[in-house]
Amino acid sequence: MTAPPLSPTDRSRVRRHRDRQRSDRAELHAVLDEALVAHLGRVVDGEPVVLPTLHARLGETLYLHGSSGAGSLRGDEPVCVTVTLIDGLVYARRWFTHSANYRSAVVRGHARRVTDPDEALAALRALVAQVAPGQEDHAEAPSRKEMAATSVIAVDLDEASVKVRTGPPGDGDAVAAGDDRWAGVVRLETRVAEITTCPALPADTPVPAHVPRRGTTLRV
Amino acid sequence: MTAPPLSPTDRSRVRRHRDRQRSDRAELHAVLDEALVAHLGRVVDGEPVVLPTLHARLGETLYLHGSSGAGSLRGDEPVCVTVTLIDGLVYARRWFTHSANYRSAVVRGHARRVTDPDEALAALRALVAQVAPGQEDHAEAPSRKEMAATSVIAVDLDEASVKVRTGPPGDGDAVAAGDDRWAGVVRLETRVAEITTCPALPADTPVPAHVPRRGTTLRV
Numbered sequence: 001m002t003a004p005p006l007s008p009t010d011r012s013r014v015r016r017h018r019d020r021q022r023s024d025r026a027e028l029h030a031v032l033d034e035a036l037v038a039h040l041g042r043v044v045d046g047e048p049v050v051l052p053t054l055h056a057r058l059g060e061t062l063y064l065h066g067s068s069g070a071g072s073l074r075g076d077e078p079v080c081v082t083v084t085l086i087d088g089l090v091y092a093r094r095w096f097t098h099s100a101n102y103r104s105a106v107v108r109g110h111a112r113r114v115t116d117p118d119e120a121l122a123a124l125r126a127l128v129a130q131v132a133p134g135q136e137d138h139a140e141a142p143s144r145k146e147m148a149a150t151s152v153i154a155v156d157l158d159e160a161s162v163k164v165r166t167g168p169p170g171d172g173d174a175v176a177a178g179d180d181r182w183a184g185v186v187r188l189e190t191r192v193a194e195i196t197t198c199p200a201l202p203a204d205t206p207v208p209a210h211v212p213r214r215g216t217t218l219r220v
Numbered sequence: 221m222t223a224p225p226l227s228p229t230d231r232s233r234v235r236r237h238r239d240r241q242r243s244d245r246a247e248l249h250a251v252l253d254e255a256l257v258a259h260l261g262r263v264v265d266g267e268p269v270v271l272p273t274l275h276a277r278l279g280e281t282l283y284l285h286g287s288s289g290a291g292s293l294r295g296d297e298p299v300c301v302t303v304t305l306i307d308g309l310v311y312a313r314r315w316f317t318h319s320a321n322y323r324s325a326v327v328r329g330h331a332r333r334v335t336d337p338d339e340a341l342a343a344l345r346a347l348v349a350q351v352a353p354g355q356e357d358h359a360e361a362p363s364r365k366e367m368a369a370t371s372v373i374a375v376d377l378d379e380a381s382v383k384v385r386t387g388p389p390g391d392g393d394a395v396a397a398g399d400d401r402w403a404g405v406v407r408l409e410t411r412v413a414e415i416t417t418c419p420a421l422p423a424d425t426p427v428p429a430h431v432p433r434r435g436t437t438l439r440v
């Protein structure tokens with residue numbers, strides 16, 4: 001069964017630069033799947049709080065890794081989870097037209113604490129695979145005690161928007177008007193710079209193949 | 221005059237992993253200055269909304285680039301601005317100990333719309349320099365009409381926290397207990413992948429020196 005396209009609700013409709021809004025659910029999935037960090041917004045004592053958190057998507061649900069500690073998200077409250085990938089920096093001819101090429105996803109919903117053990121385990125597996133793909137098979141699954149110390153939060157992807165900017169600076173018409181100053185785009189990439197073996201291990205411990213395979217397609 | 225160290229208020233005190241909290245204001249500045257995107261949290265109709273935005277710091281003030289359009293941040297409301305740099309991925313021996321090496325800054329405060337033209341111009345200059353350093357001198361400063369279409373929001377760095385994780389996985393003691401599985405850290409870096417001249421310009425338009433000088437120290 002295929003989920004429906006992203007039909008914006010009144011409050012998830014993009015207001016600025018409407019031409020940048022996308023309605024393809026595959027684009028939402030791609031942005032969420034590529035990002036290594038999400039920003040979780042909550043309302044605490046009437047004021048906004050935004051904290052970075054790891055995330056993973058399974059189907060049409062976004063999972064976040066919580067804690068059972070005090071002050072943490074425990075589910076059953078409105079949240080907004082936002083993920084942003086910066087693809088490039090837009091160098092323009094005017095201060096006003098500077099920008100970034102980016103893909104962002106904004107997910108609004110009601111957080112739900114995952115209580116089903118099978119769903120929690122699947123979500124934790126996905127969270128490990130998001131940070132360290134392949135390590136979910138290489139590393140030890142949680143003990144019962146670890147499971148009890150962990151809370152997994154789910155947010156359904158019912159109300160989400162995706163915004164994408166691509167392409168050159170928006171002030172290219174200045175050239176025809178005689179402005180020959182350089183302008184363009186600096187494309188960015190995030191890549192693996194170094195793999196360091198844990199110092200508790202012998203230095204010659206072989207690095208498993210799934211680690212360097214991570215490649216250069218990363219975005220932060 | 222030097223600003224005081226970061227003294228956490230009750231609500232900006234880090235609750236999880238307290239050992240990761242830093243009190244050096246220079247670390248706050250470094251995180252804010254290195255990041256290319258901030259996540260701005262607001263409360264709208266009682267619910268959280270988090271949107272990505274460009275930012276820049278001048279002294280002890282963080283500036284955000286708004287719009288004078290409908291629905292946008294206009295100042296005079298509580299906000300939370302969070303910036304996160306992912307430095308590495310922590311591959312552990314247990315699902316439970318997976319993590320990321322990161323530096324994050326959380327700034328809470330009351331947004332103030334900048335009305336002084338000199339302060340607004342200085343902030344916009346800093347916002348261009350944050351995205352495209354050097355371009356603030358190369359590109360044209362805003363016209364009066366562009367200034368009128370732009371809103372600049374300021375948030376003072378009075379209530380901010382910085383959290384940093386560095387180092388190997390936290391489960392190194394497993395080695396002494398006989399677990400010789402590989403674990404370690406995959407360090408990431410963001411770098412310039414490609415510089416593309418605006419297609420409206422002749423392809424041989426020289427790229428000014430400040431553009432490639434941007435270098436490889438970028439983080440997203």
